[in-house]
Amino acid sequence: GAVVSQHPSRVICKSGTSVKIECRSLDFQATTMFWYRQFPKQSLMLMATSNEGSKATYEQGVEKDKFLINHASLTLSTLTVTSAHPEDSSFYICSARMGQGIETQYFGPGTRLLVL
């Protein structure tokens, strides 16, 4: 149980376009989902936290107008990278938590974004 999927797994886009990444909890309801960014050979950096039905909470230094997060249902959160530029190229990982008091996060397989 506790499977999280991400789509797409890999995306290549032109500079200036927007890219949407979906994160789904397949067999549980996720009240909270997290979005991370991972550069090559580095650790995971938390970008934002999204709770179903409310606005996302962004970490310091993360542009909320650049990285739009929507947590429309208990099983789906989306991250949209708007007007992508080459420096946005990275590996994006989402995770989901079942509910308050449930500490373990379950991670998606990640999405590799390459902006040309």
Add this chain to the structure above:
Amino acid sequence: AQTVTQSQPEMSVQEAETVTLSCTYDTSESNYYLFWYKQPPSRQMILVIRQEAYKQQNATENRFSVNFQKAAKSFSLKISDSQLGDTAMYFCAFMNPQYNNNDMRFGAGTRLTVKP
């Protein structure tokens, strides 16, 4: 702010032998959770083991065990009978349930190579 330090960027071990990965953290809280995650070449984050700070007994999961020293703020991972499939990046993570959203903070990671 909580910080997580993994002082060993890379380690290697012979197959079937035992290896210990180090992790220290800094917090003023008394109630928190600690995790070890594994990230193999597929990039999928996999939970290896978790420890509740209020539990004195060290967590164990098959070949994986931890040495949790609360006073020293140390949380090392021991892998016994190492297998080739254990080759991966290992991340230590800290989570404070007192904070909003219970977000997780990761260390820089340790790249473990199991040699045949």
